[in-house]
Amino acid sequence: MVPDGRSLPGRVTVRLDGQDRATVAISISGEMSHAGRMSVVYLVSSAAYADAVAAGVAAARDHGVILYTTADSLTSSVANELTRLKPTRVVVVGGTTVIGDAVLRMAADLLGSGTTVERVGGKTAWDLAAAISARDFEPGIDSVVIAAAGSFFDALVAGPAAATLGAPLLLAAADSLPPATVAELRRLHPRRVVVVGNTAAVSGGVVAAIQAMGPEVERVGGADRYATAAAVATRLFPSATAVVATSGVTELGGLAAVPLAAAYGAPILLTASGDQLPISTRDSLIGHKPRRIYVVGPLSDVIGGEVVGFADGTITIPTEKATYPASDSDYHDPGELLTILRATEIAYPSLVHIFSIGKSAEGRDIWAAKVSSNVALDEDKPEVLVDALHHASEHLGVEQALYLFHTLTSDYATDPYVHRLVDERVIWIVFAVNPDGWVYDLSGNPYNFWRKNRQPNEGSTTIGTDLNRNYGYMWASGAAGSALKWSNLYWGPSAFSAPETRAIADFVASRVKDGKQRIRTHVTLHTHGELILYPYAYTYAHFPPDMKPDDFAVFRSMAAEMASMNGYGYEQSSLLFPSDGDEIDWMYGTYGIFSFTFELYPTAAAGRGIVYVPGSVIAKQTARNRGALLYLIDSAACPYAAIGKSAEYCPAL
Ligand SMILES: [Zn+2]
Structure with a gap:
């Protein structure tokens, strides 16, 4: 929060x-009463609140508060708040069908003779608004504010505007002026009327009808309710x-x-x-x-x-336009991603730190999050690295990383397992290793079927290195990458020639403290195949000289466990696709990190190569990996626990 x-x-x-509007109102009442005694309480129906929208202006005028009530009785929390406020006046808003007389009697009994309890009634929203206006305002006032009763949020944002102008809020229908509103306008005879809402909310005919009665009319509205609210803010609260x-x-x-x-x-x-x-x-x-x-x-x-x-x-508008087509708007584009990262950091300042691990070939930041309790401190906790989008077209990976980020933060307070993991681990999430490729892919119609980064290849008109062939472990060993610059599997002119893989390598190197690599488990998120892959990718051999048999057993066991949670298959990486300079090979071969590739939805049956999946699958296909990813995070304490050898390998536990 x-x-x-x-x-x-x-x-x-x-x-x-608060969990509902009634509790939120009590919370607001508490906040307002800090500033002084609230001597008037308006009781509004929690069911028919829209009809009572003009009560907001009346409460503002009376320096009072609004509380919601049910039709038949005061809830104990509202009764408690009334007792605390001890108002001199309670105004029940609406007819007896929305708030019964029993509520008035309860309020009177509760507050005693020092409090007047009264009702302002009316059959409809506009009757109520006119009745409140008639009670509070004399003829000859400068302004009246009018919104449509059927456009509740326009009427809502009109409330503070009316209060600021010292004006009543009256209500129109979309295409007509109700008799009660006409009568009140005739009585007040204002100099001007401010109409809040666009022409769909309040028609031109209604404006003409108002003008025919004498006042000048100013319309303040926007394309939708949000724009109308913003227009009211600009026009009537210029220096708020x-x-x-x-x-x-x-x-x-x-x-x-x-x-x-x-x-x-x-x-x-x-x-x-x-x-x-x-x-x-x-x-x-x-x-x-x-x-x-x-x-x-x-x-x-x-x-x-x-x-x-x-x-x-703290959050700025992205300067670069790189967006998903409307049909895939459930995906988060780079600007939306950064907005969410920043907003989450603001919401959870003790759990989240957002930073860039470096710049891409074209100079874009590679954004990352650190998630852990006491996030500002460099505590010695087992660490986990999650990264996504080495390959530009594999959009679902970003969503998977965001899902995990959201889970670790929003569930921290309510899920004991998540709470423990965030307390006891440091989780690093790199959301898009290849931002240049991503932006380029999004510039297609709708996509460019792009895989590599966007680094120009010297001596060639071709662009890009396959980032997952560019890591400095068995780089260019000939397993299945390519020396051909045009190839989608081009491994680059040298290991870590791509700034993006260099940034990952530098970041991982920076996690060596006192000679010990703190990152113990890692997953890189790719699409597709519904597979969990483990090293090595460079060879079909299970036990080359650089693979310890116990470690291989850990890989197999952890992969099987995670697969039992997400329903994926699992196998040695080379079985899907042999590759050299692969990230997980480098993680394990260099640092002994238990490093996995998740090939996300869909299965291999969708075909080889680049497959785009609709945004409608995101929620289900990312939630599917919750258990497996939390297990991977949990396992960082001692991956060897997966083969029952924590006593041997992790004696400190
Ligand atoms: Zn991939």
């Missing part, structure tokens, strides 16, 4: 969370130093946040589903650079991190 009071210089983030971010998909306490937003002169910005902010929300955060950020409702930690990161400049 976003840490409360995360304090970059002069910035404060407050997370107001605070923002409130809440869900634009489901009301999760957003209405209760209206008086909070109004108290800080803050606009409400909306988040979408998924793990990326809508562009208009993102741009609004970047534009406002708010110093005070409220994240309201049980939004995901990644989204909370993005709100903070875009606001404080």
